[in-house]
Amino acid sequence: MIYPELFKSLEAVRWNMAADIPWDDFDASKLSDDQANTIKMNAITEWSALPATEMFLRDNRHDSDFSAFISVWFFEEQKHSLVLMEYLRRFRPELVPTEEELHRIRFEFDPAPALETLMLHFCGEIRLNHWYRCAADWHTEPVIKAIYRTISQDEARHAGAYLRYMRRALGGGEQGGLQARAAFAKMGVLMASVQRKGGALHPTNIHVNKSMFPNDTVQSRLPEPDWLEHWLDHQIRFDDAWEQKVSGRILHNLSLLLGETFASVQDLSRYRKAVTRVLRGPGDALGTGSGLVPA
Template sequence: MIYPDLFKQLEAVRWNMDRDIPWDQFDASRLSEEQAQTIKMNAITEWAALPATEMFLRDNRNDSDFSAFISVWFFEEQKHSLVLMEYLRRFRPDLVPTEAELHEVRFEFDPAPPLETLMLHFCGEIRLNHWYRRAAEWHAEPVIKAIYETLARDEARHGGAYLRYMKRALQTSGDEARAAFAKVGVLMASARRTAQALHPTNLHVNSSLFPRDTVQSRLPDPEWLEQWLDSQIAFDTTWENKVVDRILHNLGLLFGRSFASVQELNRYRKEITGRLTAAATSAPPEGLPATA
């Protein structure tokens, strides 16, 4: 099992909200109104770990090891929402999210292939690590800078934990896992070709609720994310390339080959898909023995 070791690793570096956040360094003159509003939106977005956890437990019912790890992931992600709300409670109580605003992002996600979902969230952790690092640079107020730096480190560790389960999946599912990881990797590393930010909270996950079936669409300001990325924290091509490089680098390590571009990863995806198709067509019909 992976969970016991991951629990020890994450427990050893867990931060304390009272002791490890420099609350006494708050400087009101260095927090603008627009910055405070984005903190509220991020606090609500982080609350969406709740429906994501419900999805993980439902779709991985046959995997107790991974489901146990999700208990730690859920705790730490909800803590992210809580520390952002605590910041607002202390310094901008008028912006603390209401329970109704938080509950609005709790909705059921459609079932999805577990391997693809695992890869999707691995990429999401990489992207959020970079978003929060950039947010820490954008903010001038010392306490919120420290909070975003702290959250960024958590997201990096979560990505590493997902990667361990991806390595296990290669051992147990082989090309099926490779195909799933490569497919989602191509999607998540192609953000420069899309109009929307590619993160799990910005993807459609419940067809019956469309178009309000993304986490971002259910926030008080559904348009805030694009403005935050483009006009506020300035998550530009340089930063996006860092995300893409990390995705390609980690998949290269996972698959034992290097990928210099999304195009190379896509060619690999087609190679694996072709291998799976060939294996399926050469298999004997169900119920018949294979020939010697």
């Protein structure tokens, strides 16, 4: 079981909302209305850990170790939402999300292959770590800069935790290991691709419920469904240099995990095709697709 060790290591570095956020440093002159509004959107987006947790627990009934870890992940993600809301409550109370706004992003996700979802979230945590670091640079008010830096570090640790479960999956026998490799490579190609015009690649921006299409991404259910692109392109300016960092981190970690050298997404794509060919022996159903489509 990985969960007991993860619990211990995450608890050892856990920050305290009252003591570790420098609330007294607030400088009202350094917070614009536009900046404050993005904090509201991020607070609601973080709340989507709730439907994601319901999805994880449903799709991982066979895996009590991972399900137990989700208790920690869920707690920390809800805390991210809460610290952003606490900032607004103190300094911009008119922007605190309503319970209805939070509840609106709680909807059912279609079942998806657990290993693909795992990889999707691993990449999502890496991406969010970079988004929040970029947001910390963009913000000018000291307290919110500190909050984004703090939660960005949690996101990096979450990626590390998912990576432990990915490594465990590789040890699941020859066939199980191959299926894990195929799933990780498939989602890695999607998530490491630098294609800014196609929409930001993050779990909250992926279509997850066919019956609700096109309003079946978390982002589409926010008070301002288009805010994410605006935030990335025109506010924090998450440019190609940042995108390359995200892609590089994903490829670097996958190289180490799979014991290959992926210098580019094309390398990973070739690897994916090779693994899929091996798997598509007689009677093997893998490669039928997960139904996950980027927005």
